[in-house]
Amino acid sequence: PLGRAAVIGEPTGLKPIRMHKGIMMERIDILGQSGHSSDPRLGHSALEAMHDAIGELRGLRLLWQREFSNPQFSVPQPTMNFGCIHGGDNPNRICGQCSLEFDLRPLPGMDPNLLRAEILRKLNPVAERHKVKIDYKPLFPEVPPFEQSEDAELVRIAEKLTGHRAEAVAFGTEAPYLQRLGCETIVLGPGDIACAHQPGEYLEMSRLQPTVHLIRQLIEHYCLKD
Structure with a gap:
């Protein structure tokens, strides 16, 4: 059986973290028909x-950034980054294939499955309009x-022991998986992300002993005290 509490040792400067954004990395492949x-x-x-598909994604990004915000994050809104795009092979040929990979960072409370369903709902009309496969x-x-x-x-014992109020970070960890298995979970470790x-x-050697x-204090609290 798992313990009651889990500590993820990612670099947080020994400040407790109780929230982080999700990480979604997605790919869109569009197959058209080449020609002169x-x-x-x-x-x-x-x-x-793909130009229209990106327009739809940008519209969703703006909508989600209006609907969702959490001031505890340094970037309060969800983000969407268009990371790489590839398509076509010649200026005088109609582009037959194009692919896009993008990164989406949802806030707590945003369901990745619902976000994907909304993206797909926006892409289907693009495929029909351009007579392509997406x-x-x-x-x-x-x-x-x-x-x-x-x-x-x-969270309360970590705040007491560190002297810092629990914060939020943008990077992801395995915390949600341990939480789903029944552990109270925080992210807390030495170093700087x-x-x-x-x-x-x-990692500075001086940060190891603290x-x-x-x-040891957390172990004493959970395992040695009545």
């Missing part, structure tokens, strides 16, 4: 269909948004 550019009737442009699917199963209630025992995923990533001391 001198006569648009000879094909169906996947690139022009394939939309995630690049990997999403990391759900995470929120642990502010009055949870683990600003230097993560870089060649010079480091971390060990904090973990």
Whole structure:
């Protein structure tokens, strides 16, 4: 059986984190019909269909940013980033295939499945209008948004031991999965996320002993006290 509490040791500067955004990385593939550019009737442009698809996504992004906001995050709204696009092979050929990969960071309370359903609802008319095939699917199963209630025992004891109020971060962790398994969960660890995923990533040795001391205090609270 799992414990009552779980601590995810991501770099938070030893400040407790009780919320983070989700991570969705998605791909749209559009298959049109190539043809000579001198006569648009000879094909169906996947690139022009993608232009409209991006327009629909931008509209959803604006809608979601109006509907959802949480001031506890440094970027209060959900974000959508168009990361890479590929399509076509020649200026004088109607583009027959185009693909887009984008990143969506939903806030707690936003259901990834509902977001995908809304995206698909917007893409279907684009496919019909341009007479193309649109394939939309995630690049990997999403990391759900995470929120642990502010009055949870683990949040309160972590705030007391660290002297910091629980905060929110934009990066994702395995916290929502452990929470679903029944653990009160927080993210709490030494180091700075600003230097993560870089060649010079480091952790100051001086931060190790305070971390060990904090973990020992949490163990004492949950395992040794009546």
